[in-house]
Amino acid sequence: MGQLQHVSRDSMERFFRSETAEEEGRQIVRHLVSGCSRCLELAQEVCLLSGFLTEEDLASAGFDSDPESYAAAFLRLLRQSDPGERRLAHEKLRAVGQWAELETLSPGQRLLRVRHEERFQNWGLFERLLEKAQEQVWRDPVSAVDVAHLALVVADRLAPDRYGVGRVADFRAAALAAVGNAKRLATDFDGSQAAFIEARQAFAAGTRDPLQEAHITSLEGSLLKDLGDLEGAARRLERAVEIYREAGDRHLEGRTLLKESEALGHLDPARGVELVQAALALIDPVREPRLEICARHNLIWFLNDSGKPWEALVLLETSRPLYRQFPDTWPRLSLRWVEGRIARNLGDLEDAEHTFQSLWQDLWRRELHHLLILLSIDLAEVQVARGRQAEAVRLVREVHPLLQRWGMHTEGLALWLLFQESLAAGKIRADTFRRMAEYVRRAWFRPLADREAPLPGPPES
Numbered sequence: 001m002g003q004l005q006h007v008s009r010d011s012m013e014r015f016f017r018s019e020t021a022e023e024e025g026r027q028i029v030r031h032l033v034s035g036c037s038r039c040l041e042l043a044q045e046v047c048l049l050s051g052f053l054t055e056e057d058l059a060s061a062g063f064d065s066d067p068e069s070y071a072a073a074f075l076r077l078l079r080q081s082d083p084g085e086r087r088l089a090h091e092k093l094r095a096v097g098q099w100a101e102l103e104t105l106s107p108g109q110r111l112l113r114v115r116h117e118e119r120f121q122n123w124g125l126f127e128r129l130l131e132k133a134q135e136q137v138w139r140d141p142v143s144a145v146d147v148a149h150l151a152l153v154v155a156d157r158l159a160p161d162r163y164g165v166g167r168v169a170d171f172r173a174a175a176l177a178a179v180g181n182a183k184r185l186a187t188d189f190d191g192s193q194a195a196f197i198e199a200r201q202a203f204a205a206g207t208r209d210p211l212q213e214a215h216i217t218s219l220e221g222s223l224l225k226d227l228g229d230l231e232g233a234a235r236r237l238e239r240a241v242e243i244y245r246e247a248g249d250r251h252l253e254g255r256t257l258l259k260e261s262e263a264l265g266h267l268d269p270a271r272g273v274e275l276v277q278a279a280l281a282l283i284d285p286v287r288e289p290r291l292e293i294c295a296r297h298n299l300i301w302f303l304n305d306s307g308k309p310w311e312a313l314v315l316l317e318t319s320r321p322l323y324r325q326f327p328d329t330w331p332r333l334s335l336r337w338v339e340g341r342i343a344r345n346l347g348d349l350e351d352a353e354h355t356f357q358s359l360w361q362d363l364w365r366r367e368l369h370h371l372l373i374l375l376s377i378d379l380a381e382v383q384v385a386r387g388r389q390a391e392a393v394r395l396v397r398e399v400h401p402l403l404q405r406w407g408m409h410t411e412g413l414a415l416w417l418l419f420q421e422s423l424a425a426g427k428i429r430a431d432t433f434r435r436m437a438e439y440v441r442r443a444w445f446r447p448l449a450d451r452e453a454p455l456p457g458p459p460e461s
Contacts, residue, residue, distance in 0.1 A: 006031075006036065006038060006039055007028050007031060007039045007042065007043075009042065009046070011024070011028065012028070012039075012042055012043060012046045013046055015028050091122045091123050091124025091125070092123075092124035092127055092128065093124065094122075094124055094125075095122070095124035095125040095127065095128035096128065098119075098120060098124075098125050098128070099125065099128045099129065099132065102114070102120070102150075107146040107150070110146075110150055111150065111153060114150060114153050114154055114157075115153060115157070120154065121154060121157040121158060121159075122154075122158070123158060123163060123171070125154055126151050126154040126155055126158065126171055126175070129147055129148070129150050129151035129154060130148070130151050130174060130175065130178055132147050133147040133148040133151060133178045133182060134178070137178075137181060137182050137185055138185070141182050141183075141185035141186040142182075142186050144178075144182035144185070144186075145179060145182040145183055145186055145188075148175060148178035148179040148181075148182050149175075149179055151174075151175040151178060152172065152175035152176060152179060154175075155168065155171040155172045155174075155175045156172065158171060166205075166206050166207040167206070167207065168206075169202050169203070169205040169206030169207075170202075170203070170206040170207055170209060170212060172202040172206075173199045173200075173202035173203040173206055173212060173216065174199075174212065174215075176195050176196070176198045176199035176202055177195070177196065177199045177215065177216045177219055179191075179195040180192045180193075180194075180195030180196040180199060180219060180220075180223070181219045181222070181223075183195060184219075184222065184223050184226060187445070189223070189226070189227060189445060189446075192223055193223070196216070196219070196220050196223065199216050200216065203216060210243050210246065210247055211243070211244075211247055211249070211252075213243060214239075214240040214243035214244050214247070214252070214256070215240075217236050217237075217239050217240040217243070218236070218237060218240040218256050218259065220236050221233045221234070221235075221236035221237040221240065221256075221259060221260075221263070222259065224236060224263075225259075225262065225263045226445065227445060227446060228441065228442035228443050228444065228445070228446065228448070229442075230263045230264065230266075230267060230441070230442065231263075233260075233263040234260055234263045234264050237256055237257075237259050237260040237263060238260060240256045241253055241256045241257055241260065244256060250282045250284075251282065251283055251284040251287050251288075253282050254278070254279040254280070254281070254282025254283035254284075254291075255279070255283060255288070255291060257275050257276075257278050257279035257282065258275070258276065258279040258283070258291065258294060258295050258298065260275050261275035261276045261279065261298050261302070262298065265298060265301070265302045265305075266305075266437075266438065266441055267438065269302040269303075269305035269306035270302075270306045272298065272301075272302035272305075272306075273299060273302045273303055273306055276295055276298045276299040276302060277299065279295050280292075280295050280296075280299070283295060289325075290326060292322065293319070293322050293323060293325070293326055293331060296315065296319045296322060297319075297323075297331075297334050297335075297338065299315060300312045300315050300316050300319065300338050300342075301338050301341070303315065304338065304341055304342050304345055305341075307345075309342050309345035309346050310346075312338075312342050312345075313342050313346070316338065316339070316342065320335075323335050329366065333359065333362060333363070333368075333371075336355060336358070336359050336362075337356075337359055337375065337378075339355055340352045340355035340356045340359065340378070341378065343355060344378070344381075344382055344385075349382055349385050349386045350386065352382050353379065353382045353383060353386065353388075356375060356378055356379040356382060357379065359375060360372065360375055360376070360379060363375060369402075369406045370440070370444050372402075373399065373403070373440050373444075374437055374440055374441070376395060376396070376399050377433050377436050377437045377440070378433075378437075379392075379395060380392040380395050380396055380423065380433070381433040383395070384423070384428060389423065389426065392423055393420065393423045393424045396416070396419060396420045396423055397420055399416070400413070400416055400417065400420065403416055409443075409446070409447045410447070411443065411447035411448065411449055412439075412440075412443055412444075412447065415436075415439060419432070419436055
């Protein structure tokens with residue numbers, strides 16, 4: 001067929017009658033994916049005439065107001081060949097418009113509509129809600145909780161005789177995992193734990209798809225990491241890695257290895273380096289562009305912490321263009337922090353101190369409390385190394401009431417006071433700063449003295 005410029009009407013009609021050869025059909029789909037408005041309009045017209053879609057479907061998909069969303073759902077529909085799969089993809093298409101209708105409502109109004117209007121109780125809307133919860137979870141986890149809970153309400157109303165008992169249980173497990181992850185990021189850890197326990201129960205009642213098990217297990221690992229159980233997190237993540245490896249999904253295997261590096265690298269930087277290097281060999285940056293900069297940043301950090309600041313600096317310099325591709329808050333702050341830490345390890349203490357002081361103000365303005373405490377430990381360490389012990393004592397003393405204001409538990413406050421007294425007395429040991437930072441990572445949300453296993457372990461494989 002050669003390079004496809006535009007799809008002829010005859011080809012489009014044959015395509016919808018499933019009469020095109022396999023390669024010709026792939027070329028038509030690729031051309032439509034490119035966003036050709038002329039051919040998308042032709043596809044719309046042929047769909048209507050053939051009965052493949054209705055006017056209501058196209059209107060609910062928002063073709064005129066949101067052609068990109070329409071195209072994404074429409075093309076998913078075009079790719080299906082099995083009638084059952086086409087029906088499900090058709091639901092996904094209609095869900096574009098259904099979510100646009102629900103999105104303007106309050107969370108309570110959405111719940112009422114979904115509970116009482118059967119047209120919203122379909123798999124397509126369920127999938128759309130999971131996608132939206134994932135999009136929102138980092139910038140607004142509280143809103144993501146609402147959307148994920150709405151997906152759970154939809155899942156609970158899907159007809160088992162239409163979708164299958166096992167698949168409905170799978171949908172419920174996926175929604176509960178999304179609720180658990182959103183609640184984790186909203187720091188509702190009790191709610192997160194409860195959601196993951198329910199997700200496990202739903203998973204056991206479903207088809208037991210290995211990839212779904214890996215997804216739930218990986219999110220449980222993230223919860224354990226946030227709660228400071230770094231070794232428990234690593235065990236969960238390693239289990240997820242094994243499943244992705246057996247399934248042959250190299251990208252998700254690499255993604256999970258990267259998460260494992262974040263759990264273990266601050267305890268054992270050399271191990272962190274190994275895990276990130278393995279992750280970089282597997283992840284697909286086209287699939288998730290931000291993942292490569294996350295991996296490179298971790299590798300730079302752990303190389304520096306493992307006594308290889310020159311290697312870290314070389315990698316940092318080659319990675320600067322990648323940092324610049326993501327001008328939002330996290331890459332900029334992370335870059336400056338690792339620059340300061342490398343300067344410290346290279347002996348450029350004055351430069352490191354100035355970098356940390358400037359970054360401290362930015363973290364303060366953004367109310368990034370946990371990171372601010374970790375940075376305060378780095379800054380105090382540099383000040384002591386420069387012989388500016390009084391400034392370090394003053395910094396640590398000023399941070400104490402901030403910890404109280406932010407709800408730090410009694411154990412953490414007591415340890416911080418001990419840290420402050422040791423600084424004032426000049427009795428700081430060589431590893432005190434590292435040990436204090438490790439404590440903050442482990443016990444920011446919960447005291448070590450009260451630590452309990454927050455989740456039952458996954459079933460043995």
